[in-house]
Amino acid sequence: MAMRKTAAVAVAALTLLAAWGGAGSATAVAPATARKAAEACGVHAPGASAAAEKAVAAACEQIGVWYTWGGGHGPRPGPTYGQVDPSDPDSAHDPERLGFDCSGLVRYAYARAVGGDPLSGNAYHQFHSPQVNQRFTAAQGTGPLLPGDLLAWGSGGSIHHIAIYLGAGKMVEARESGTRIMVSDVRLGGDYAGAVRIAPATAPGTFSTWGTDVWTHKEPSTTSPRVHRFPGPTTVRVECQKHAEPVTAEGYTNDAWSYLPEYGAWITNIYLKGPAWLDGVRTCP
Numbered sequence: 001m002a003m004r005k006t007a008a009v010a011v012a013a014l015t016l017l018a019a020w021g022g023a024g025s026a027t028a029v030a031p032a033t034a035r036k037a038a039e040a041c042g043v044h045a046p047g048a049s050a051a052a053e054k055a056v057a058a059a060c061e062q063i064g065v066w067y068t069w070g071g072g073h074g075p076r077p078g079p080t081y082g083q084v085d086p087s088d089p090d091s092a093h094d095p096e097r098l099g100f101d102c103s104g105l106v107r108y109a110y111a112r113a114v115g116g117d118p119l120s121g122n123a124y125h126q127f128h129s130p131q132v133n134q135r136f137t138a139a140q141g142t143g144p145l146l147p148g149d150l151l152a153w154g155s156g157g158s159i160h161h162i163a164i165y166l167g168a169g170k171m172v173e174a175r176e177s178g179t180r181i182m183v184s185d186v187r188l189g190g191d192y193a194g195a196v197r198i199a200p201a202t203a204p205g206t207f208s209t210w211g212t213d214v215w216t217h218k219e220p221s222t223t224s225p226r227v228h229r230f231p232g233p234t235t236v237r238v239e240c241q242k243h244a245e246p247v248t249a250e251g252y253t254n255d256a257w258s259y260l261p262e263y264g265a266w267i268t269n270i271y272l273k274g275p276a277w278l279d280g281v282r283t284c285p
Contacts, residue, residue: 040183043147045167052148052198054113059105059164059172062181066097067174072104075212075231077111077120080104082177091177102162105174105181106150109164110198116208119198120234123162127152128262130206130237133199138192142169145195155191165195205281207258208273209234211250216265220244220257227265236260240284241269241277252276259284 041060043053068082069091082094082101100108103123110119110131119126127150136144145151145165153161163173166183174181214230220242238258246255247268254276256269269276 040170041166041172043167044170045147048147048167049199051110051113052146055109055148055198056164056166056172058112059109059181062100062105062108062174063172063183065181066094066099067101067176067179067181068094068097068099069101069177070094070104071098071174072100072108073120073231077108077117079108085177088177094177100174100181102174105172106162106164116235117233118235120230120232121228122159123152124154124159125262126150126162127154127159127193127196129196129198129235130262131198131235132196134197136195136197138188138194140194141188142186146197149195149197151186151195152193153187153191154193159193205238207236207238207278209236209267209271210273211271214267214271216260216263216267218265220259220266220268222247222268224266228263230271236267236272237262238272238278238281240282242284 041063043056065079069085069088070083071080072078074080079098079100081096081098082091084094085091103121103126106126107117107119111117118131119129142165147165147167149165151163151165151171152159163171165171165186169186170183171186172181172183175184209230210233212232215226216228217224218227221244237260239261241256241258243255244257246253247270249268249270252270254268254270256277257266258269258272258278258281259266269278272278
């Protein structure tokens with residue numbers, strides 16, 4: 001069974017390279033190189049949940065696909081053309097390359113594993129997602145980690161990179177412009193910030209947004225600055241709710257707003273699935 005899985009991943013990687021490999025590329029990845037990389041990608045340790053193993057498999061199917069800045073953040077999980085990162089000259093061809101950035105790959109892998117879109121947003125949002133049920137410090141290293149855990153890098157509260165652990169000190173990542181999705185040794189030095197374990201399930205205070213292009217705001221008012229846009233349904237954690245500015249949208253009127261701590265922003269309850277005043281959520285001071 002394991003050998004058949006490995007072969008399937010290798011074939012998938014080669015098929016993707018044939019479809020996407022040439023865009024904006026000065027070099028091509030040899031089939032033998034791609035096959036070797038695909039065979040190295042998989043679950044390398046026991047103990048992971050079925051969902052985590054499926055997420056690893058989904059990420060490994062993308063071996064050889066381009067890293068592209070902003071890739072994977074379309075309305076639905078999946079590869080998209082990227083953007084030029086003004087701080088990185090190597091991203092000049094990213095708008096021509098169909099692929100993923102680091103968080104786009106993580107988003108896609110867990111969407112494939114569990115359905116829906118449980119890990120939308122960037123690396124920071126994923127590291128602080130309400131789907132996280134266990135955290136590991138940088139000092140703990142890889143000892144307590146299981147395949148499917150998310151490793152993150154950043155400092156001062158900022159997370160700039162995220163990858164999926166495979167076990168045995170290996171990870172799969174979309175690393176940087178000019179490279180393709182790859183298996184790497186886990187990098188525990190530098191600004192490695194730790195890891196999180198994902199348990200995509202409905203927990204107290206967890207709700208789903210609905211609609212498309214829904215904006216959150218700095219204050220519970222539509223006239224306050226916009227903070228974050230949800231392109232489609234997204235799982236969010238609500239810390240508290242309060243009565244504030246009445247909003248009329250989608251045929252509803254409601255003055256209830258909810259605070260989303262992972263985004264540091266407010267959303268009108270109109271765009272949260274559930275009653276007008278959410279059950280089991282405390283009132284904000």
